[in-house]
Amino acid sequence: METAIVMRNFKRVIAVSLILLKSLLPALSDNSHGAGYFPNLPVIDQDGNRYAFYDDLIKGKIVVVNFIYTHCPDLCPLTTARMSQLQQSLGDKLGKDVFFYSITVDPERDTPAELKKFAEAFGAKTGWRFLTGDPETIKKINHSLGDRSRNLSEHRNEIVIGNESTGVWARNSLMGDLASVEMDIRGMDPAWRPKSDTTANQDLVDKAYDSGGVPGKAMFAKLCAPCHAIGGGDRVGPDLAGVTKRRSREWLTEFIMFPDRMRQRKDPQTMALQDKYPGVLMPPLGLRPEDAADIIDYIERF
Template identity: 40%
Template sequence: MYSISINPERDSPQALRRFMQTYDVGPGWTFLTGSQADITLLQRRLGISPADPTNLRGHNTSVIIGNEVTGQWIRRSAYENPQNLVELLTVAMRNYAPQTSRRSQSYAVAGEVIDNSRGSYLFRTRCVTCHTIGGGDRLGPDLAGVTDQRPQAWLSRWIREPDRMIAERDPTALALLARYRNLPMPNLSLGGDDAEAIIEYLRSQPAAHAASAPSHAH
């Protein structure tokens, strides 16, 4: 996977390396920069409108998947169902290989049914990169039991506008910022209904997860 800077004046190779270290970026994810002319040309070749580096909310959130052997390229939403992306990568984009037949299996080996609620979907697509529920801290805190530790009104606003709460110097927001390497929680442009769906999903998680929740979770 490649991430390409749209602001080469700011994003020097040294700055990109610091970013990778801050966010614990591992092998397989390469950060690139270059001249502004080359970056603009690449955006146009990929069918992406040149982005305004001063508008952080104007970035394109598409994922472009390509097969160099066949020359097949597909653009998908970064928030698409992960199962659909897996299907593209393993079947549709694998040199058009047909799906092999599989023998019938017992229901005893069936996987766990996925929670298809909106809260679950939002957590998987917006939150899971930085948070777990009972799996320990990542870039942000473990969220197990958070609905018992924080007032719902505070949680709802924190999910919707963390940047404003930090700017207003909310004590809890500042404490979390200091504890987690000064990495601010991003504003994901979620609405009130989205926040409530996420909170309800967190509240519905097994009690075993909540029992292991650290006291600093938000």
């Protein structure tokens, strides 16, 4: 059992290295990933702190970077909520051993104040900086991290994980299994011993995948739980305990599938929710009617 886990980690290290070779090395051919590769240009965070990108934020650090914009109508709120789950599972390593950077791809509109509102909606702690700056600067920085999108709709939801000291860089997705992303992050530290952490990690994996045959459960865990608890209080969005009693089935189905449509036609209950949770809106997640039905049944069980 343990050997299998060690092997899997070993394979992951190799996979990480292969991704590195494929994706970043061409851009790095005549330099290392150190000084001179990442632009050392000025950026500003959600609290108005100014940094030199390479010297202050990258050099000697293990970092997790994603690309967002606060006006993003679809996936960024979900991926940011999943970053927030990672923040939770890394505990006090964040801000000490690991640093999160969410860099805007829309610096014209994303002022520090806008980013601050967004960061607060997701409960970002000190080790998680939301970065903006001069548009040309931000473009160069994002380009150095492999973001090649020419406009906002092209922007992707991947994350870049790296350790500048060892020169190991990898990509992953926030929409995959978060326990494996967490292991990739922890694995960036050469001193990390997977063995001591595998039990906890295996628990996470089991929890994420074990839907116990309950329809809607796995989908809820992946798409809704980053923002909602059912009992246990508000997170990014409202606690969903009892929501099937407060709202009609029709209303819930439409809201879960097309919250944007309901905002457009100014549905009164939807407008009231929006006023109550101004930092972030529930995104349309592309669910089919049968998915919505399973999820509502699942919420109703509580």
